[in-house]
Amino acid sequence: DIQMTQSPSxxxxxxxxxxxxxxxxxxxxxxxxxxxxxxxxxxxxxxxYAASSLQSGVPSRFSxxxxxxxxxxxxxxxxxxxxxxxxxxxxxxxxxxxGQGTKLDIK
Amino acid sequence: QVHLQExxxxxxxxxxxxxxxxxxxxxxxSSYYWSWIRQPPGKGLEWIGYIYYSGSTNYNPSLKSRxxxxxxxxxxxxxxxxxxxxxxxxxxxxxxxxxxxxYAFDMWGQGTMVTVSS
Numbered sequence: 600d601i602q603m604t605q606s607p608s609x610x611x612x613x614x615x616x617x618x619x620x621x622x623x624x625x626x627x628x629x630x631x632x633x634x635x636x637x638x639x640x641x642x643x644x645x646x647x648y649a650a651s652s653l654q655s656g657v658p659s660r661f662s663x664x665x666x667x668x669x670x671x672x673x674x675x676x677x678x679x680x681x682x683x684x685x686x687x688x689x690x691x692x693x694x695x696x697x698g699q700g701t702k703l704d705i706k
Numbered sequence: 707q708v709h710l711q712e713x714x715x716x717x718x719x720x721x722x723x724x725x726x727x728x729x730x731x732x733x734x735x736s737s738y739y740w741s742w743i744r745q746p747p748g749k750g751l752e753w754i755g756y757i758y759y760s761g762s763t764n765y766n767p768s769l770k771s772r773x774x775x776x777x778x779x780x781x782x783x784x785x786x787x788x789x790x791x792x793x794x795x796x797x798x799x800x801x802x803x804x805x806x807x808x809y810a811f812d813m814w815g816q817g818t819m820v821t822v823s824s
Binding site for chain 2: 633699
């Protein structure tokens with residue numbers, strides 16, 4: 600299985616901050632990397648697909664980059680509604696696997 | 707707007723079979739790979755497997771011996787059966803659609819909590 604490792608596991612930040620979350624794959628996954636946001640008690644929501652494509656309806660302050668094994672999710676200016684847990688997900692090969700999550704909370 | 711809705715028992719006894727159904731409404735079941743994903747309380751996401759409308763399946767090897775995913779195109783729904791459950795199978799179970807153009811889960815059900823306990 601491809602292991603997905605996110606860092607950091609948790610992060611405290613303030614409204615307006617620029618935040619970056621990283622995700623590393625245990626082998627090359629090309630650009631088959633997706634990012635999801637999950638709020639408590641809710642299903643995950645797709646933010647970024649194919650490493651850098653913004654899902655329809657997602658604010659442009661979210662962006663993704665990377666290819667191969669190293670990827671980043673950046674939130675350019677944190678808004679109150681962005682405090683949540685973020686997961687990366689590789690869809691290069693089955694079994695599909697997810698990172699362990701990064702919990703973003705208010706400083 | 708496609709909507710997914712899971713249904714099934716919220717409590718299953720150890721060693722029994724967990725059965726869940728996901729109804730796909732507002733769109734065609736032929737457009738996606740339909741997956742089950744679970745999340746134990748306070749933990750991360752685990753992909754269980756997917757089915758295509760043709761009936762072809764792909765399961766996580768970690769669960770393959772206990773999992774069956776089936777589809778009923780006439781009812782626009784797909785189902786999960788997980789046999790010989792233990793407390794480790796306690797989780798929120800989500801149905802989700804994998805877009806086979808972008809290979810991302812761009813639609814999700816709300817999730818249903820299943821507890822394994824006697």
